[in-house]
Amino acid sequence: xxxxxxxxxxxxxxxxxxxxxxxxxxxxxxxxxxxxxxxxxxxxxxxxxxxxxxxxxxxxxxxxxxxxxxxxxxxxxxxxxxxxxxxxxxxxxxxxxxxxxxxxxxxxxxxxxxxxxxxxxxxxxxxxxxxxxxxxxxxxxxxxxxxxxxxxxxxxxxxxxxxxxxxxxxxxxxxxxxxxxxxxxxxxxxxxxxxxxxxxxxxxxxxxxxxxxxxxxxxxxxxxxxxxxxxxxxxxxxxxxxxxxxxxxxxxxxxxxxxxxxxxxxxxxxxxxxxxxxxxxxxxxxxxxxxxxxxxxxxxxxxxxxxxxxxxxxxxxxxxxxxxxxxxxxxxxxxxxxxxxxxxxxxxxxxxxxxxxxxxxxxxxxxxxxxxxxxxxxxxxxxxxxxxxxxxxxxxxxxxxxxxxxxxxxxxxxxxxxxxxxxxxxxxxxxx
Numbered sequence: 001x002x003x004x005x006x007x008x009x010x011x012x013x014x015x016x017x018x019x020x021x022x023x024x025x026x027x028x029x030x031x032x033x034x035x036x037x038x039x040x041x042x043x044x045x046x047x048x049x050x051x052x053x054x055x056x057x058x059x060x061x062x063x064x065x066x067x068x069x070x071x072x073x074x075x076x077x078x079x080x081x082x083x084x085x086x087x088x089x090x091x092x093x094x095x096x097x098x099x100x101x102x103x104x105x106x107x108x109x110x111x112x113x114x115x116x117x118x119x120x121x122x123x124x125x126x127x128x129x130x131x132x133x134x135x136x137x138x139x140x141x142x143x144x145x146x147x148x149x150x151x152x153x154x155x156x157x158x159x160x161x162x163x164x165x166x167x168x169x170x171x172x173x174x175x176x177x178x179x180x181x182x183x184x185x186x187x188x189x190x191x192x193x194x195x196x197x198x199x200x201x202x203x204x205x206x207x208x209x210x211x212x213x214x215x216x217x218x219x220x221x222x223x224x225x226x227x228x229x230x231x232x233x234x235x236x237x238x239x240x241x242x243x244x245x246x247x248x249x250x251x252x253x254x255x256x257x258x259x260x261x262x263x264x265x266x267x268x269x270x271x272x273x274x275x276x277x278x279x280x281x282x283x284x285x286x287x288x289x290x291x292x293x294x295x296x297x298x299x300x301x302x303x304x305x306x307x308x309x310x311x312x313x314x315x316x317x318x319x320x321x322x323x324x325x326x327x328x329x330x331x332x333x334x335x336x337x338x339x340x341x342x343x344x345x346x347x348x349x350x351x352x353x354x355x356x357x358x359x360x361x362x363x364x365x366x367x368x369x370x371x372x373x374x375x376x377x378x379x380x381x382x383x384x385x386x387x388x389x390x391x392x393x394x395x396x397x398x399x400x401x402x403x404x405x406x407x408x409x410x411x412x413x414x415x416x417x418x419x420x421x422x423x424x425x426x427x428x429x430x431x432x
Contacts, residue, residue, distance in 0.1 A: 014293040015287070016033075019307070065311060079091040090307045100284045103182045116247055126167060130163055141185070145182060192233050198264065205245065230424045301330075305318075351382050352415070353382055392405060401424075
């Protein structure tokens with residue numbers, strides 16, 4: 001088989017790395033890829049959101065499966081365009097991907113299917129939004145409706161802060177993405193990430209993960225795209241997973257199928273574990289980043305049959321066999337520590353040299369997934385983005401996995417980078 005992985009981040013590096021291990025796969029292509037992915041297979045410098053050029057590339061390569069990693073190409077209909085050309089695609093249609101590309105659409109569907117979530121209002125009128133704020137209690141959760149690179153959710157502690165944020169969003173803070181906003185009640189509890197592989201009918205549940213959104217230790221600082229993750233998350237008990245399946249995932253999948261937008265790919269369910277049970281914080285139409293890294297590292301088996309079956313159908317009948325192929329029952333605890341450029345998530349310099357990745361990869365059970373990296377004219381690896389590396393490790397338990405991930409961090413020589421030193425603290429507290 002030939003498989004094309006679309007994207008260039010740590011999530012896509014992890015997918016390409018895992019896919020390349022399959023005995024079914026002869027070649028892995030990436031577009032546009034990154035220096036780490038280039039070591040796995042040929043990379044093609046094509047913008048994933050350029051539907052014309054992406055179709056030209058896929059016609060040229062003729063892959064047996066296209067795996068779309070990021071949300072942006074899904075939101076503009078890349079999966080639809082490639083399916084119309086006769087290719088098998090892992091990733092939802094443009095219509096189904098609105099679960100992520102429009103928070104208002106997602107909230108309305110949850111209401112329609114009676115899926116538990118926070119009370120909300122959706123607004124494209126500033127005056128009505130400000131009036132609604134006055135009916136809510138602090139803290140206030142303000143969300144841009146559209147895609148905002150993981151930065152479109154703001155939690156405000158006072159009414160004045162919330163009013164300022166609403167006005168900023170609706171007057172262009174995130175461009176068209178915040179022309180419409182969602183205002184939600186604040187939910188108390190602990191968050192977790194649930195990932196469901198589905199062909200629209202059947203479903204395979206991967207181990208629950210937890211990420212760390214805040215930039216600094218102690219969950220301090222601004223929200224980021226994610227500074228680290230681990231799996232399995234002990235807070236998601238087998239009983240809680242059953243509730244998530246019955247109250248959230250099954251109603252969403254069946255409802256979307258009935259409404260002529262069957263969901264194919266991976267459904268990312270961000271949940272809040274409240275006193276009243278699990279509630280949806282958000283849905284995403286792709287793997288989380290860095291959660292994908294810990295999931296791919298922890299799975300001992302072959303991910304390709306699952307990806308292919310989600311794209312082509314038949315998961316209901318092949319569920320057990322595919323789960324066994326993936327090695328779900330033997331999942332190894334795993335952890336990822338993200339190394340980011342100093343200044344992230346605000347402005348940051350580019351071009352600093354990174355050394356030591358080969359030494360980190362040589363450590364037992366360690367793999368460094370690249371994200372915001374590039375090569376300079378001398379062949380050195382340089383930082384070209386905010387979140388740059390995902391140092392990932394597995395272990396016999398979470399504590400060992402976390403320790404080994406930090407051992408990988410310690411041998412990387414990158415003075416211009418920073419990382420959190422407390423990844424996995426919730427899990428370690430619960431186990432200790």
